[in-house]
Amino acid sequence: MKIGKEAVRRHHPMAAKALVSAMLLLTLVACGEKKSASSSQVVANVDGQEITIHQVNNELAKTGGSQVTKQLLEGLVARQLLVNAAKKDKLDTDPAVLADMERARNLVLAQSYVASKVKAPTRPLDQDVEDLYRKNPDWFAQRKQYEFAQLIIAGSNLTPELNRLMDQPGKRLEDIASWLDSHHIQYARQQVVKTSADLPPQMNASLKTMERGTLFVVIEGQTAILTSLQDVKSAPLSLAVATPQIQQYLVAQRQNQASEQLVERLRKDAKVEYSEQAKSFKDLSVVPAAATGTATTDKDGVKNDAISRGVAGFK
Template identity: 55%
Template sequence: MKTEKGITRPAAGALKSGAALLMLALLAACGKQEQAASGQALASVDGKEITIHQLNAELGKGGAREANKQVLDGLVARQVLVNAARKEKLDADPAVLADMERARDLVLAQSYVQRKLAKPTRPSQQEVSTFYDQHPDWFAQRQQYEFAELVIDRASVNEELTKMMVGVRPLEEVAAWLQKQHIPFTRLQVTKTSMDLPPPMLAGVKKMEKGQLFIVNEGDAAILAALADVRNVPLSRAAATQQIEQYLANQRQGEITEQAVARLKADAKIVYFDSAKTLKDNSVAPVADATSPGKDAAAGAAIR
């Protein structure tokens, strides 16, 4: 079960997991490094030294206040993975190289934003207070919704199932029907607040009774969902202040960045080729009413 609480939607440690860890490790290690000066090396992995400069850089990125063995152990683990990746010649794999180039581009773009663009002014207390009052569903009247879900292949949805998913009834009856029809499904329990749901879906959910069933189609999957519970979880003005300040600051930074991009685009020579004309424009995504069973909805992602 997941419960999301911040205004922003998505703290990383020194050691990442899976492919992301390996990619960052390869990116950090690519290129030649100068031999560490005497006294600067903290550890060595198969002859590859880890220096105090690397540790300090990691501290700056990871948010740790002081050097500690755990951060160093993370660097050692990263280097072990880098060495293993190089032995497997992953640093020559075209897909890996493409990901590394993309990561480099992202770092450069982010560095430009951080170093060259103006910093947003801190929101005033009046702005924070106004924002709080204008978003009661996020704060003073915030509610928490629990959804029970059965996820099936979209092709399995038929007229009989669609009729079952109308009105109020136990989702277990639907699960029993699916089992009888030999339709495989995955159970999920999802918790969201009114802060997390897009406005069109929130408007639909507010009208629902507990136990209300509805269907949301998402790609090749169909989510058979039930509103299991609703609770009041208000957030006070004082408790929300820091979140609102960060949200408004991020919003202003986004506006500053958009203005800079527009200015840079005006000075750049940009050509879109014929092959780009077939790309779909998703700048305006359709969102279906959450109370309407069987309709496509961007709301699907919001309740998962």
């Protein structure tokens, strides 16, 4: 079966997004706009570029440290050395770099606005934590750990013949590797370990009835990943162990909901127009007809098992 990654939506609930790279880029912008400070504020000078105590204190606040250290200052010196070298190579005029810097600036402005308008959510109630725990057994009480072995090939080498070979009963991944060797097809090996908390519901449902050694294909852009389910282990989390994770998730969920509500209010008061090209962009919130769980066959006779499309999420 061939699985298309584009049909998969983001699913993992514990994922947390960060703006570290964006903050670094914003710092690079700020470094290029510094004005001369008084000598009492300057703690270091790197080829004429001053580092002030205000920068040090801001860095301390951003990193969550408790006191200024030599290592903190040396980190700022190292960053300034890189900035100076980048400017010497005229990277500060490179269109791609400028676009990244503008993106970083906009991200920080947007995040700062949300932080100023959205109140921090209250601590989740114990009942809320218990409800989430009970309603998601695959994440917690019945969590499983899956081990996968994979052969990675170019998508262009995923022929109907290879797909038929993968679908033959009793075939092992080593049989597929031997076939690839005999056809002089290059591949790379890798092992992947994921839990049922990392995988989308469709994949968890499929894995529950999947036997060890079962073969399937994951499509990742221009790459095809020939995969075998190697082992399954029970890895449950008790309510006590899972509680901090659940609390963090519920807080993040409420923050996201408040942010979305803020954006909707702003959208109502704004005039947003889309070009004809923008109207043609794919809407990932629309579930394809094939995602209902029926199996289809493409023009090359390759079988597509829609219920297992979530497999693409484990990479």
